[in-house]
Amino acid sequence: MSLPGKTQPQSQDSFLNIASNLQNLSQLMNMPAKKALEDRSVNIPSAAQKRDGGKSTASKKRKSDSKDNDVDLVDGTADSTVPKPNKKAKKDESATKKGNAQEKDASSKSQRGGAGDNDVSSIHLDGEEIDSVPVYDTCDDIRTKINRFLREMPGASNAGFTRTINAALAQSTGMKATAAQLGRFLKKHGPTDGAESPVFYASYVFFEKLRIKRKKPKSKKREEMESVWGRKGMDLHDLGNRAFICHQSERPYVTKYGELKFERRQRWCGATSVMWS
Structure with a gap:
Protein backbone atom coordinates (compact mmCIF):
# COMPACT_ATOMS: atom_id res chain seq x y z
CA MET A 1 0.00 0.00 0.00
CA SER A 2 1.46 3.35 -1.05
CA LEU A 3 1.92 6.14 1.30
CA PRO A 4 -0.02 9.29 0.62
CA GLY A 5 3.04 11.52 1.07
CA LYS A 6 5.00 9.91 -1.84
CA THR A 7 2.30 10.04 -4.54
CA GLN A 8 2.11 13.85 -4.69
CA PRO A 9 5.69 14.50 -5.98
CA GLN A 10 5.32 11.92 -8.74
CA SER A 11 2.05 13.47 -9.89
CA GLN A 12 3.64 16.90 -9.93
CA ASP A 13 6.59 15.72 -12.05
CA SER A 14 4.25 14.07 -14.52
CA PHE A 15 2.24 17.24 -14.87
CA LEU A 16 5.36 19.27 -15.56
CA ASN A 17 6.53 16.79 -18.19
CA ILE A 18 3.16 16.90 -19.89
CA ALA A 19 3.18 20.71 -19.89
CA SER A 20 6.70 20.80 -21.35
CA ASN A 21 5.71 18.36 -24.08
CA LEU A 22 2.64 20.41 -24.90
CA GLN A 23 4.77 23.56 -25.20
CA ASN A 24 7.22 21.84 -27.54
CA LEU A 25 4.37 20.52 -29.61
CA SER A 26 2.88 23.99 -29.82
CA GLN A 27 6.20 25.41 -31.09
CA LEU A 28 6.45 22.71 -33.69
CA MET A 29 2.94 23.40 -34.91
CA ASN A 30 3.47 27.18 -35.07
CA MET A 31 6.77 27.22 -37.02
CA PRO A 32 5.40 26.48 -40.53
CA ALA A 33 2.66 29.02 -40.10
CA LYS A 34 5.11 31.70 -39.00
CA LYS A 35 7.50 30.99 -41.90
CA ALA A 36 4.61 31.10 -44.35
CA LEU A 37 3.57 34.44 -42.97
CA GLU A 38 7.15 35.74 -43.33
CA ASP A 39 7.35 34.51 -46.94
CA ARG A 40 3.98 36.02 -47.68
CA SER A 41 5.04 39.36 -46.23
CA VAL A 42 7.88 39.48 -48.76
CA ASN A 43 5.60 38.84 -51.76
CA ILE A 44 2.80 41.17 -50.65
CA PRO A 45 3.10 44.42 -52.72
CA SER A 46 3.31 47.68 -50.85
CA ALA A 47 0.78 50.48 -51.16
CA ALA A 48 3.11 52.42 -53.54
CA GLN A 49 3.52 49.33 -55.72
CA LYS A 50 -0.23 48.89 -55.86
CA ARG A 51 -0.65 52.50 -57.06
CA ASP A 52 1.78 52.20 -60.03
CA GLY A 53 0.49 48.75 -60.93
CA GLY A 54 3.82 47.08 -60.28
CA LYS A 55 5.57 49.00 -63.06
CA SER A 56 8.64 49.71 -60.94
CA THR A 57 9.20 46.05 -60.28
CA ALA A 58 8.66 45.16 -63.94
CA SER A 59 10.99 47.94 -65.06
CA LYS A 60 13.71 46.77 -62.72
CA LYS A 61 13.23 43.23 -63.94
CA ARG A 62 13.48 44.31 -67.59
CA LYS A 63 16.68 46.27 -66.89
CA SER A 64 18.16 43.28 -65.15
CA ASP A 65 17.17 41.01 -68.02
CA SER A 66 18.66 43.40 -70.60
CA LYS A 67 22.03 43.21 -68.87
CA ASP A 68 21.86 39.42 -68.71
CA ASN A 69 21.04 39.23 -72.43
CA ASP A 70 24.14 41.15 -73.59
CA VAL A 71 26.28 39.00 -75.89
CA ASP A 72 29.98 39.29 -76.41
CA LEU A 73 30.56 40.29 -80.06
CA VAL A 74 33.82 38.34 -80.17
CA ASP A 75 32.91 34.86 -78.99
CA GLY A 76 29.11 35.03 -78.83
CA THR A 77 28.93 34.40 -75.06
CA ALA A 78 26.81 36.39 -72.65
CA ASP A 79 28.73 39.15 -70.93
CA SER A 80 27.11 41.94 -68.98
CA THR A 81 30.32 44.02 -69.13
CA VAL A 82 30.14 44.49 -72.94
CA PRO A 83 28.33 47.79 -73.74
CA LYS A 84 25.68 47.88 -76.44
CA PRO A 85 26.36 49.74 -79.73
CA ASN A 86 26.05 53.51 -79.34
CA LYS A 87 24.21 55.22 -82.23
CA LYS A 88 25.87 58.58 -81.51
CA ALA A 89 29.32 56.98 -81.53
CA LYS A 90 28.56 55.31 -84.88
CA LYS A 91 27.34 58.62 -86.32
CA ASP A 92 30.46 60.43 -85.13
CA GLU A 93 32.68 57.68 -86.59
CA SER A 94 30.85 57.92 -89.94
CA ALA A 95 31.24 61.71 -89.99
CA THR A 96 34.95 61.37 -89.22
CA LYS A 97 35.46 58.90 -92.07
CA LYS A 98 33.53 61.16 -94.46
CA GLY A 99 35.62 64.17 -93.41
CA ASN A 100 38.84 62.24 -93.92
CA ALA A 101 37.69 61.16 -97.39
CA GLN A 102 36.84 64.76 -98.32
CA GLU A 103 40.22 66.00 -97.08
CA LYS A 104 41.98 63.28 -99.08
CA ASP A 105 40.00 64.18 -102.21
CA ALA A 106 40.73 67.90 -101.74
CA SER A 107 44.41 67.13 -101.23
CA SER A 108 44.42 65.04 -104.41
CA LYS A 109 42.77 67.85 -106.38
CA SER A 110 45.24 70.33 -104.95
CA GLN A 111 48.14 68.15 -106.05
CA ARG A 112 46.70 67.74 -109.55
CA GLY A 113 46.20 71.50 -109.90
CA GLY A 114 49.36 72.50 -108.06
CA ALA A 115 52.48 74.15 -109.40
CA GLY A 116 54.20 70.83 -110.02
CA ASP A 117 51.42 69.56 -112.25
CA ASN A 118 51.35 72.84 -114.20
CA ASP A 119 55.11 72.99 -114.74
CA VAL A 120 55.56 72.73 -118.51
CA SER A 121 59.20 73.80 -118.67
CA SER A 122 60.16 70.41 -120.09
CA ILE A 123 57.89 70.87 -123.15
CA HIS A 124 59.19 72.70 -126.23
CA LEU A 125 57.13 74.10 -129.11
CA ASP A 126 58.45 75.04 -132.52
CA GLY A 127 58.83 78.80 -132.89
CA GLY A 230 47.36 75.72 -142.11
CA ARG A 231 50.93 75.72 -140.80
CA LYS A 232 51.06 79.43 -139.86
CA GLY A 233 48.10 79.30 -137.53
CA MET A 234 45.56 81.99 -136.75
CA ASP A 235 46.30 85.68 -137.38
CA LEU A 236 46.85 87.53 -134.11
CA HIS A 237 44.69 90.51 -135.08
CA ASP A 238 41.55 91.81 -133.44
CA LEU A 239 39.28 92.14 -136.47
CA GLY A 240 36.75 94.10 -134.47
CA ASN A 241 39.15 97.06 -134.35
CA ARG A 242 40.02 97.07 -138.05
CA ALA A 243 38.40 98.65 -141.12
CA PHE A 244 37.84 96.90 -144.44
CA ILE A 245 37.12 98.10 -147.94
CA CYS A 246 34.61 96.00 -149.83
CA HIS A 247 32.01 96.25 -152.56
CA GLN A 248 28.68 97.84 -151.78
CA SER A 249 27.02 94.47 -152.35
CA GLU A 250 29.20 92.77 -149.74
CA ARG A 251 29.30 92.75 -145.97
CA PRO A 252 32.29 91.49 -143.92
CA TYR A 253 31.88 89.04 -141.04
CA VAL A 254 34.07 86.77 -138.88
CA THR A 255 33.58 83.00 -138.78
CA LYS A 256 33.77 80.84 -135.64
CA TYR A 257 37.35 80.02 -136.65
CA GLY A 258 38.37 83.69 -136.64
CA GLU A 259 38.37 84.00 -140.46
CA LEU A 260 37.34 87.21 -142.22
CA LYS A 261 34.62 86.53 -144.81
CA PHE A 262 32.49 88.71 -147.06
CA GLU A 263 28.80 88.07 -147.48
CA ARG A 264 27.34 89.09 -150.84
CA ARG A 265 23.96 90.78 -150.80
CA GLN A 266 21.08 89.54 -152.92
CA ARG A 267 20.59 92.74 -154.97
CA TRP A 268 23.24 94.60 -156.95
CA CYS A 269 23.63 98.11 -155.54
CA GLY A 270 26.16 99.57 -157.99
CA ALA A 271 29.92 99.66 -158.05
CA THR A 272 30.46 102.09 -155.23
CA SER A 273 32.80 100.79 -152.54
CA VAL A 274 31.94 101.28 -148.86
CA MET A 275 33.94 100.85 -145.67
CA TRP A 276 32.73 98.47 -142.93
CA SER A 277 34.09 98.55 -139.45
Whole structure:
Protein backbone atom coordinates (compact mmCIF):
# COMPACT_ATOMS: atom_id res chain seq x y z
CA MET A 1 0.00 0.00 0.00
CA SER A 2 1.46 3.35 -1.05
CA LEU A 3 1.92 6.14 1.30
CA PRO A 4 -0.02 9.29 0.62
CA GLY A 5 3.04 11.52 1.07
CA LYS A 6 5.00 9.91 -1.84
CA THR A 7 2.30 10.04 -4.54
CA GLN A 8 2.11 13.85 -4.69
CA PRO A 9 5.69 14.50 -5.98
CA GLN A 10 5.32 11.92 -8.74
CA SER A 11 2.05 13.47 -9.89
CA GLN A 12 3.64 16.90 -9.93
CA ASP A 13 6.59 15.72 -12.05
CA SER A 14 4.25 14.07 -14.52
CA PHE A 15 2.24 17.24 -14.87
CA LEU A 16 5.36 19.27 -15.56
CA ASN A 17 6.53 16.79 -18.19
CA ILE A 18 3.16 16.90 -19.89
CA ALA A 19 3.18 20.71 -19.89
CA SER A 20 6.70 20.80 -21.35
CA ASN A 21 5.71 18.36 -24.08
CA LEU A 22 2.64 20.41 -24.90
CA GLN A 23 4.77 23.56 -25.20
CA ASN A 24 7.22 21.84 -27.54
CA LEU A 25 4.37 20.52 -29.61
CA SER A 26 2.88 23.99 -29.82
CA GLN A 27 6.20 25.41 -31.09
CA LEU A 28 6.45 22.71 -33.69
CA MET A 29 2.94 23.40 -34.91
CA ASN A 30 3.47 27.18 -35.07
CA MET A 31 6.77 27.22 -37.02
CA PRO A 32 5.40 26.48 -40.53
CA ALA A 33 2.66 29.02 -40.10
CA LYS A 34 5.11 31.70 -39.00
CA LYS A 35 7.50 30.99 -41.90
CA ALA A 36 4.61 31.10 -44.35
CA LEU A 37 3.57 34.44 -42.97
CA GLU A 38 7.15 35.74 -43.33
CA ASP A 39 7.35 34.51 -46.94
CA ARG A 40 3.98 36.02 -47.68
CA SER A 41 5.04 39.36 -46.23
CA VAL A 42 7.88 39.48 -48.76
CA ASN A 43 5.60 38.84 -51.76
CA ILE A 44 2.80 41.17 -50.65
CA PRO A 45 3.10 44.42 -52.72
CA SER A 46 3.31 47.68 -50.85
CA ALA A 47 0.78 50.48 -51.16
CA ALA A 48 3.11 52.42 -53.54
CA GLN A 49 3.52 49.33 -55.72
CA LYS A 50 -0.23 48.89 -55.86
CA ARG A 51 -0.65 52.50 -57.06
CA ASP A 52 1.78 52.20 -60.03
CA GLY A 53 0.49 48.75 -60.93
CA GLY A 54 3.82 47.08 -60.28
CA LYS A 55 5.57 49.00 -63.06
CA SER A 56 8.64 49.71 -60.94
CA THR A 57 9.20 46.05 -60.28
CA ALA A 58 8.66 45.16 -63.94
CA SER A 59 10.99 47.94 -65.06
CA LYS A 60 13.71 46.77 -62.72
CA LYS A 61 13.23 43.23 -63.94
CA ARG A 62 13.48 44.31 -67.59
CA LYS A 63 16.68 46.27 -66.89
CA SER A 64 18.16 43.28 -65.15
CA ASP A 65 17.17 41.01 -68.02
CA SER A 66 18.66 43.40 -70.60
CA LYS A 67 22.03 43.21 -68.87
CA ASP A 68 21.86 39.42 -68.71
CA ASN A 69 21.04 39.23 -72.43
CA ASP A 70 24.14 41.15 -73.59
CA VAL A 71 26.28 39.00 -75.89
CA ASP A 72 29.98 39.29 -76.41
CA LEU A 73 30.56 40.29 -80.06
CA VAL A 74 33.82 38.34 -80.17
CA ASP A 75 32.91 34.86 -78.99
CA GLY A 76 29.11 35.03 -78.83
CA THR A 77 28.93 34.40 -75.06
CA ALA A 78 26.81 36.39 -72.65
CA ASP A 79 28.73 39.15 -70.93
CA SER A 80 27.11 41.94 -68.98
CA THR A 81 30.32 44.02 -69.13
CA VAL A 82 30.14 44.49 -72.94
CA PRO A 83 28.33 47.79 -73.74
CA LYS A 84 25.68 47.88 -76.44
CA PRO A 85 26.36 49.74 -79.73
CA ASN A 86 26.05 53.51 -79.34
CA LYS A 87 24.21 55.22 -82.23
CA LYS A 88 25.87 58.58 -81.51
CA ALA A 89 29.32 56.98 -81.53
CA LYS A 90 28.56 55.31 -84.88
CA LYS A 91 27.34 58.62 -86.32
CA ASP A 92 30.46 60.43 -85.13
CA GLU A 93 32.68 57.68 -86.59
CA SER A 94 30.85 57.92 -89.94
CA ALA A 95 31.24 61.71 -89.99
CA THR A 96 34.95 61.37 -89.22
CA LYS A 97 35.46 58.90 -92.07
CA LYS A 98 33.53 61.16 -94.46
CA GLY A 99 35.62 64.17 -93.41
CA ASN A 100 38.84 62.24 -93.92
CA ALA A 101 37.69 61.16 -97.39
CA GLN A 102 36.84 64.76 -98.32
CA GLU A 103 40.22 66.00 -97.08
CA LYS A 104 41.98 63.28 -99.08
CA ASP A 105 40.00 64.18 -102.21
CA ALA A 106 40.73 67.90 -101.74
CA SER A 107 44.41 67.13 -101.23
CA SER A 108 44.42 65.04 -104.41
CA LYS A 109 42.77 67.85 -106.38
CA SER A 110 45.24 70.33 -104.95
CA GLN A 111 48.14 68.15 -106.05
CA ARG A 112 46.70 67.74 -109.55
CA GLY A 113 46.20 71.50 -109.90
CA GLY A 114 49.36 72.50 -108.06
CA ALA A 115 52.48 74.15 -109.40
CA GLY A 116 54.20 70.83 -110.02
CA ASP A 117 51.42 69.56 -112.25
CA ASN A 118 51.35 72.84 -114.20
CA ASP A 119 55.11 72.99 -114.74
CA VAL A 120 55.56 72.73 -118.51
CA SER A 121 59.20 73.80 -118.67
CA SER A 122 60.16 70.41 -120.09
CA ILE A 123 57.89 70.87 -123.15
CA HIS A 124 59.19 72.70 -126.23
CA LEU A 125 57.13 74.10 -129.11
CA ASP A 126 58.45 75.04 -132.52
CA GLY A 127 58.83 78.80 -132.89
CA GLU A 128 58.56 79.69 -129.19
CA GLU A 129 62.04 81.33 -129.15
CA ILE A 130 60.81 84.03 -131.56
CA ASP A 131 57.19 84.20 -130.33
CA SER A 132 55.85 82.56 -133.47
CA VAL A 133 54.14 79.41 -132.19
CA PRO A 134 51.17 78.69 -134.53
CA VAL A 135 47.90 79.36 -132.69
CA TYR A 136 44.95 77.04 -133.29
CA ASP A 137 42.48 78.35 -130.69
CA THR A 138 40.19 81.33 -131.03
CA CYS A 139 40.05 84.01 -128.36
CA ASP A 140 36.75 82.61 -127.11
CA ASP A 141 38.32 79.15 -126.85
CA ILE A 142 41.18 80.53 -124.75
CA ARG A 143 38.78 82.45 -122.49
CA THR A 144 36.87 79.23 -121.85
CA LYS A 145 40.08 77.41 -120.92
CA ILE A 146 41.23 80.22 -118.63
CA ASN A 147 37.94 80.37 -116.75
CA ARG A 148 37.92 76.59 -116.31
CA PHE A 149 41.50 76.63 -115.07
CA LEU A 150 40.76 79.38 -112.52
CA ARG A 151 37.76 77.43 -111.21
CA GLU A 152 39.55 74.12 -110.85
CA MET A 153 42.87 75.34 -109.44
CA PRO A 154 42.65 75.95 -105.65
CA GLY A 155 43.53 79.50 -104.63
CA ALA A 156 44.01 80.67 -108.23
CA SER A 157 44.11 84.40 -108.97
CA ASN A 158 44.65 86.58 -112.03
CA ALA A 159 48.16 87.50 -110.90
CA GLY A 160 49.02 83.85 -110.22
CA PHE A 161 47.71 82.76 -113.59
CA THR A 162 49.74 85.37 -115.47
CA ARG A 163 52.88 84.18 -113.66
CA THR A 164 52.04 80.62 -114.72
CA ILE A 165 51.59 81.43 -118.41
CA ASN A 166 54.63 83.72 -118.50
CA ALA A 167 56.73 80.87 -117.14
CA ALA A 168 55.69 78.78 -120.14
CA LEU A 169 57.25 81.31 -122.56
CA ALA A 170 60.87 81.53 -123.65
CA GLN A 171 63.06 83.73 -121.46
CA SER A 172 63.75 86.19 -124.28
CA THR A 173 60.12 86.65 -125.25
CA GLY A 174 58.43 90.02 -125.39
CA MET A 175 54.94 88.57 -124.92
CA LYS A 176 54.82 88.65 -121.12
CA ALA A 177 51.27 89.23 -119.81
CA THR A 178 50.02 91.21 -116.80
CA ALA A 179 47.04 90.72 -114.48
CA ALA A 180 45.45 93.93 -115.78
CA GLN A 181 45.68 92.67 -119.37
CA LEU A 182 44.13 89.38 -118.28
CA GLY A 183 41.17 91.17 -116.72
CA ARG A 184 40.51 93.15 -119.92
CA PHE A 185 40.93 90.06 -122.11
CA LEU A 186 38.36 88.05 -120.14
CA LYS A 187 35.73 90.79 -120.58
CA LYS A 188 35.86 90.61 -124.37
CA HIS A 189 33.72 88.42 -126.60
CA GLY A 190 34.30 87.09 -130.10
CA PRO A 191 36.63 84.74 -132.01
CA THR A 192 39.28 87.44 -132.56
CA ASP A 193 38.46 89.95 -129.81
CA GLY A 194 41.67 90.22 -127.78
CA ALA A 195 43.88 88.38 -130.30
CA GLU A 196 46.53 91.14 -130.10
CA SER A 197 46.82 90.84 -126.31
CA PRO A 198 49.90 89.08 -124.89
CA VAL A 199 47.45 87.12 -122.71
CA PHE A 200 46.05 85.36 -125.79
CA TYR A 201 49.38 84.15 -127.14
CA ALA A 202 50.94 83.29 -123.76
CA SER A 203 47.81 81.40 -122.66
CA TYR A 204 47.74 79.38 -125.87
CA VAL A 205 51.40 78.38 -125.47
CA PHE A 206 50.78 77.31 -121.86
CA PHE A 207 47.63 75.27 -122.58
CA GLU A 208 49.21 73.62 -125.63
CA LYS A 209 52.24 72.56 -123.59
CA LEU A 210 49.94 71.35 -120.80
CA ARG A 211 47.96 69.27 -123.32
CA ILE A 212 51.14 67.64 -124.59
CA LYS A 213 52.43 66.98 -121.06
CA ARG A 214 49.16 65.30 -120.04
CA LYS A 215 49.09 63.39 -123.35
CA LYS A 216 45.58 64.50 -124.24
CA PRO A 217 44.37 64.22 -127.85
CA LYS A 218 43.46 67.18 -130.03
CA SER A 219 39.82 68.21 -129.99
CA LYS A 220 37.65 68.22 -133.09
CA LYS A 221 37.67 72.03 -133.10
CA ARG A 222 41.46 72.02 -132.89
CA GLU A 223 41.74 69.80 -135.95
CA GLU A 224 39.30 72.03 -137.84
CA MET A 225 41.40 75.09 -136.92
CA GLU A 226 44.51 73.42 -138.33
CA SER A 227 42.65 72.67 -141.55
CA VAL A 228 41.43 76.29 -141.85
CA TRP A 229 44.66 78.11 -140.93
CA GLY A 230 47.36 75.72 -142.11
CA ARG A 231 50.93 75.72 -140.80
CA LYS A 232 51.06 79.43 -139.86
CA GLY A 233 48.10 79.30 -137.53
CA MET A 234 45.56 81.99 -136.75
CA ASP A 235 46.30 85.68 -137.38
CA LEU A 236 46.85 87.53 -134.11
CA HIS A 237 44.69 90.51 -135.08
CA ASP A 238 41.55 91.81 -133.44
CA LEU A 239 39.28 92.14 -136.47
CA GLY A 240 36.75 94.10 -134.47
CA ASN A 241 39.15 97.06 -134.35
CA ARG A 242 40.02 97.07 -138.05
CA ALA A 243 38.40 98.65 -141.12
CA PHE A 244 37.84 96.90 -144.44
CA ILE A 245 37.12 98.10 -147.94
CA CYS A 246 34.61 96.00 -149.83
CA HIS A 247 32.01 96.25 -152.56
CA GLN A 248 28.68 97.84 -151.78
CA SER A 249 27.02 94.47 -152.35
CA GLU A 250 29.20 92.77 -149.74
CA ARG A 251 29.30 92.75 -145.97
CA PRO A 252 32.29 91.49 -143.92
CA TYR A 253 31.88 89.04 -141.04
CA VAL A 254 34.07 86.77 -138.88
CA THR A 255 33.58 83.00 -138.78
CA LYS A 256 33.77 80.84 -135.64
CA TYR A 257 37.35 80.02 -136.65
CA GLY A 258 38.37 83.69 -136.64
CA GLU A 259 38.37 84.00 -140.46
CA LEU A 260 37.34 87.21 -142.22
CA LYS A 261 34.62 86.53 -144.81
CA PHE A 262 32.49 88.71 -147.06
CA GLU A 263 28.80 88.07 -147.48
CA ARG A 264 27.34 89.09 -150.84
CA ARG A 265 23.96 90.78 -150.80
CA GLN A 266 21.08 89.54 -152.92
CA ARG A 267 20.59 92.74 -154.97
CA TRP A 268 23.24 94.60 -156.95
CA CYS A 269 23.63 98.11 -155.54
CA GLY A 270 26.16 99.57 -157.99
CA ALA A 271 29.92 99.66 -158.05
CA THR A 272 30.46 102.09 -155.23
CA SER A 273 32.80 100.79 -152.54
CA VAL A 274 31.94 101.28 -148.86
CA MET A 275 33.94 100.85 -145.67
CA TRP A 276 32.73 98.47 -142.93
CA SER A 277 34.09 98.55 -139.45
